[in-house]
Amino acid sequence: MAKTAAVGKRERRVEAARLGIIDAAEELLAxxxxxxxxxxxxAERADVVVQTIYNRVGGRAALLLAVTQRAIAENRAYVDAAYALPVPPVERIRAAMAAYVRFATDKPHQFRTVTNPPDDPEVLAQVDDLIASHMTNLATALREAIATGTISPDFEPDVAAPALWAMASGVLSLDMRATGHPFSGDHRARMLDFFETLVERGMTTPEPR
Structure with missing residues (x-):
């Protein structure tokens, strides 16, 4: 029993060290x-020796990948749940956009990693997979909304999905620019409301005259 407890304690220490290293890399990336x-x-930020980084995570490429994988997992935790809601497609789209805003607000470091990932082939491939998954979910919801008559049939879901994602990312990124002068919370909220209004007006099927 004592041996099992010792093993468990050692594993917790190893995991804590690994997470601390990834935390440090994430902070430095931001x-x-x-x-x-x-x-x-x-190593300096995490208060460990370089060999511990190799032992717990790996080299520099592995560090960047670990940070990116954490950001991807956080993003999925927010957005995938919205697409899984048992509500009409337009409501799923609204929920997904709201979840993406919450992700950017709650997890700014991870948001930057997803929207501006490190230039590493494996990192970029995983981020591309994440974006492709979101585009599939969004395009599916758009098709369903078109089928129910709540969104204009003029929309091309495979074109609209990446365009909407890019526009939302752009609006959110404005508040995280490196000028040192972020928008106030009220101004940011008004920009997002304006964006949502434009999207809804553009997508909604016009009332017959």
Whole structure:
């Protein structure tokens, strides 16, 4: 029993060290960009030696991948749940957009990683897979809304989905620009309301005259 408890305690310490290293890499990525995520900088921030990084996570590429995988998991936790709601398609679209806004607000570091990932082939491939999944979900909801007559049949879901995602990301990114002068919460909320109004007016099937 004592041996099992000791093993469990050691595993918890190992996992805590791994998570602390990823936390440090995530902070450095947000503060300095991908070029700032060096093994020496992460070791200093996490208060470990470089060899511990290799033992617990891996080299620099593995660090960037671990940070990206965490961001992807956080993004999915917010947005996938919205697409799974048992509500009409237009409501799912609204819920997904609201979830994406909450993700950007609650997890700004992860939002930046997803929208501006490090230039690493494996990282970019995983982010591309995430975006493709979101585009599939959004395009499916758009098709269903068109079929029910709640969205204009003029829309091409496979074109509209990435356009809507890109526009939402752009509006949200404005508040995270590196000028040091973020928008006030009220101004940001008004911009997002304006964006939603434009989207809804553009997509809604016009009333017959």
């Amino acid at each position: 503060e300095r960009g991908a070029h700032g995520v060096t093994l020496d900088a992460v």
